[in-house]
Amino acid sequence: MTDSRPAKAAGYLARTRPVVPPIYQSATFYLDDLAYKDIQEGGLREHWYSRFANPTVDAAAAEIAALEGAEAGLMTSSGMAAIATTLLTLLPGRVVAARQVYGDTRDLLVRDLPALGFDVTMVDATDLDAWAEAIAGAPTAIVYAETLSNPQLDLTDLAALAQLTHAAGAKLVVDNTFATPYTVNPLRHGADVVVHSATKFLSGHSDVIAGVVLGDADTVTEVQKRMITFGGCLDPHAAFLVWRGIQTFDLRLERSCATASQLAARLAAHPEVVAVRYPGGEIADRIMRPGRRGAMVAFTARGGDSRALAVMRRLTVASEATSLGGVETLVSTPFNSSHFSLGPAERAAARIDDGMIRLSCGIEDAEALIADVEQALADTV
Structure with a gap:
């Protein structure tokens, strides 16, 4: 019986160099x-x-x-x-x-x-x-x-x-x-x-x-x-x-980091916000690149975890979801997501505030996102 299989990888590989890496969806490769x-x-x-x-x-x-x-x-x-x-x-x-x-x-x-x-x-x-x-x-x-x-x-x-x-x-x-x-x-x-x-x-x-x-x-x-x-x-x-x-990493992060910086500044002045977590100070100046403090913002809403949950669920631009780092802004409350396995005392020991909300800023318009957070805080007073 004649073996009709191609000789090793003949015909499988392009002779010119691709701009985008091929997806080598193969569990195994021919050996020589x-x-x-x-x-x-x-x-x-x-x-x-x-x-x-x-x-x-x-x-x-x-x-x-x-x-x-x-x-x-x-x-x-x-x-x-x-x-x-x-x-x-x-x-x-x-x-x-x-x-x-x-x-x-x-x-x-x-x-x-x-x-x-x-x-x-x-x-x-x-x-x-x-x-x-x-x-x-x-x-x-x-x-x-x-x-x-x-x-x-x-x-x-x-x-x-x-x-x-x-x-x-x-x-x-x-x-x-x-x-x-x-x-x-x-x-x-x-x-x-x-x-x-x-x-x-x-x-x-x-x-x-x-x-x-x-x-x-x-x-x-x-x-x-x-x-x-x-x-x-x-x-x-x-x-x-x-x-x-x-391939779009720098472009995405430039936009997201700028939005996070603006959002943190606005939240720091908001009467319904107890605390804002965003990198700053001497250590940040020493190890982080100038003007680049990340795309994550955490803040503590007045009223504890129940208020934080209400604020999060009034958002329309930001979406409640696990994970972070996408082109869309994602928001979560640690007490019922990333750190749900910790009791209140354990969360306090880990410096997770009662009422903390975590945002991963995406690439939406910064003012639209900030307005979204501000209306959620106003609607839950």
């Missing part, structure tokens, strides 16, 4: 002598099985690595896959982490890692003395923080924390999802590894779930080994959506 040699030598970056590496996925990782100034990048199936795989790669050892972190990250730190036998100590992200005491308190493998915490928008002094971390022989892992490389590059301030939920600002269109790990090539390769065995690889089509979103 060179590929077998790479497998035998432990080469993980060659494309022979998409659970290990894929050309479309690598194209997206390379774009984000360039944004963050990283030597290498690795896409994962979600932001939590990026965080969990990174931490489990850098363990065993002790973890010192910020208390102000995303709810699922907190669950990983206080529930899952201790269940696996790892010691985790949590401290106030803004208290350098607390960081120093905790890191020096016992041998430490990992220090973990968010550049801008979710949802409090507490800003971590990355340069000072990196000094404390490295003096103890530990690795600093930073989640830069909220800040984005538009405002700050943690690697330039001493971080060893940066992680993102690429679902958010990097992809920017609320249509994909993805994560990314960034750092030096050796560390990223070690994380990749665990990603392979844990199964957290990213689908090629999802990677293409991330790549496409990155």
Whole structure:
């Protein structure tokens, strides 16, 4: 019987270079002598099985690595896959982490890692003395923080924390999802590894779930080994959506950050607003790019969580939804979304106010969004 299959990839690949990366929607690739040699030598970056590496996925990782100034990048199936795989790669050892972190990250730190036998100590992200005491308190493998915490928008002094971390022989892992490389590059301030939920600002269109790990090539390769065995690889089509979103990253963030700055200023003067969380001060001036303080705003409505819920549900320009970082403005209340698993006392300890509302500013007209928030506050007095 004659084999009618094409000879390897003949006819599959264009002879000219495409402007847009092709979506290599293939689980496996034809092998040849060179590929077998790479497998035998432990080469993980060659494309022979998409659970290990894929050309479309690598194209997206390379774009984000360039944004963050990283030597290498690795896409994962979600932001939590990026965080969990990174931490489990850098363990065993002790973890010192910020208390102000995303709810699922907190669950990983206080529930899952201790269940696996790892010691985790949590401290106030803004208290350098607390960081120093905790890191020096016992041998430490990992220090973990968010550049801008979710949802409090507490800003971590990355340069000072990196000094404390490295003096103890530990690795600093930073989640830069909220800040984005538009405002700050943690690697330039001493971080060893940066992680993102690429679902958010990097992809920017609320249509994909993805994560990314960034750092030096050796560390990223070690994380990749665990990603392979844990199964957290990213689908090629999802990677293409991330790549496409990155092409408008600067344009989107310029608009969103400008809107967030205007909104924060207006809310700070509003009589029905108790507090506004938006990056500012000496640390922001030192580590964030001038005029770029991010697209996230959190504020506390007078009247507590019930008032916050009423305000949120009077909005018409902004939409109530989980997640953030899209072209549309998304709004949520932490007590019933990202941090619903925490009780009132635990939320207070994490500096999550009763009545807090979190907004991720999109690219709508700034005045329209501000008017929307102001009418919601007025209608719920």
